Amino acid sequence: MSLHDLPIHLRSCFLYCSLYPKDYKIRRKLISKLWIAEGFVEDRGDGTTMEVAEYYLTELTQGSLLQVTERNTCGRARTFVMHDLVGEATSIIAKLEKFGIAYSGCGITQVTHEARHLSIQRGAQSLHSLSSSRLRSFILFDTEVPSRWIYDVLSHFRLLRVLCLRFTNIEQVPGMVTELYNLRYVDFSNTNVKHIPASFRKLTNLQVLDLRFTYVQELPCEINLLTSFTLLAPAAAPCLLQLHSRPWKMQNRSRQCRAQVLQKRRWYRCRPCYNICHLKNLQALGIIQANKNLVSHLGNMTLMRSLAIMKVRQSYIAELWSSLTKMPNLSRLLISACDMDEILNLNMLEALPNLKLLWMAGKLEGGMLPPLFAEFENLTWLKLDWSDLKKDTISSFSHMLNLVDLRLFGAYGGQQVTFCIGWFRKLKTLQLADMEHLTQIEMEEQKMVSLHVLELSSLRNLKSVPEGIKYITTLNNMFLIDMSIEFIERLQGSDNHIVQHVRNIHKFGPSDSQAVNNSISSEFLAQKYGPGAIKSVPTK
Secondary structure (H helix, E strand, C coil): CCHHHCCHHHHHHHHHHCCCCCCCCEEHHHHHHHHHHHCCCCCCCCCCHHHHHHHHHHHHHHCCCCEEEEECCCCCEEEEECCHHHHHHHHHHHHHCCCEEEECCCCCCEECCCCCEEEECCCHHHCCEECCCCCCEEEECCCCCCHHHHHHHHHHCCCCCEEECCCCCCCCCCHHHHHCCCCCEEECCCCCCCCCCHHHHHCCCCCEEECCCCCCCECCHHHHHCCCCCEEECCCCCCHHHHHCCCCCCCCCCHHHHHHHHHHHCCCCEECCHHHHHCCCCCEEEEEECCHHHHHHHHHCCCCCEEEEEEECHHHHHHHHHHHCCCCCCCEEEEEECCCCCEECCCCCCCCCCCCEEEEECEEHHHCCCHHHHHCCCCCEEEEECCCECCCCHHHHCCCCCCCEEEEECCECCCEEEECCCCCCCCCEEEEECCCCCCEEEECCCCCCCCCEEEEECCCCCCCCCHHHHHCCCCCEEEEECCCHHHHHHHHCCCHHHHCCCCEEEEECHHHHHHHHHHHHHHHHHHHHCCCCCCCCCCC
16 A cells, blocks of 8 residues: 555544654554544544544554554554655655654754644754744654753644653643643653643643653642543652562561552552543543542543552442443553552452453452452453462462463462463463462463463562473563572572573562663653653652
């Protein structure tokens, strides 16, 4: 398929991809949101605009105009790139047709009023003139540009719909932003922004506000006036990277001390007023701090698909779950208890049938999985943190035939876990961490026939390499973090034959915590934003 063969809606979407740097991994979810904000995506009535946008991506890949570079554990396309020659040709066409300019520090010194979309990849300060009165998109990849330069140029962009300043050096919201009344998409993620002004209420067309990995801890109540919102992503602390990927157990500390540190450091919770629940078009919300008013009104958001809620107390559970059952499209859910001693009783609650991703952090009543877990047959991703389960949990998940990613962090207090034949045939990633009493992992032959990644972390009483690993011929990567000296010695000695087939074995000791954290940050940010966008997460 050639560019000239594309229908108008696909042509605009494809030209938009030329704004990205060479070899940049374009993320499916991000580009879909940008297309929607620009008005490129048709409302077909038989699905959400996100679903239509993702169908556009499928058409472009089938026509070989975009190439899939990464897939998630479910096999779904995660990132795309343009072939070098296709990208160069598309950039030229976009410029000739006055569609957009991707500035890379050379070739021009000014952007005229005719440009509609602009990305600056580097050398922003060498542009002497940015006077485009028709500009709809401003995407800044140059992370070294001074914040003053950013504040100054925004005054020229009165018709802006998309403003992307992720990873830049700004510490406050540019004052001009709240005068850009056409804004639909604003991205301040991975900046040092600490405050969202009440004047944001003037941005009545705003659909997406991304504040992830910033220091915004409270949203103004005026935010509930922005009824066009479909996605609101409040701030998460850098330590979320550890929760998302791998934990790091603090050595020589009591359990109570570890709990206090984890609660203090893991999250910057965003405190909303309960009126945020008036945003009935909202489809994604996270990470938000629970309170009684919030959980009782969440049910108003019937279009919700993704929700992350922190600081949950047992007294909130009944109302919270009642609200969740009113969200028929909910597929991603993160619930975290208010502390490591809060016990969550989910025993009398009904299942959420369309849930595909579940992250539950908190003790479970009776040290057992609640009955509703038996109905989570559609789950593909499951993570349990400090659940304090009393019996082998693995059999409780064995009915989850679609599970591709299982992560158990401090979830089990027993001595043995067993993986039996026929279980988890689709499982690709398994992480077992911070189970201080675990002494044995039994893996029967022909069990996890699709496993690619195995991580064992802070299992200090596991002294030998699980024999069953030798049967997992698909295993490409093992991560061993803070394991016992005996375990590592046997891995390198008498048990080495068990892992001969594993392509990559990564070992980190107690003194490597910073290296692990750096590795996690880079890996996470690269997956979220693509190469070229990796920058240290904000530091207070």
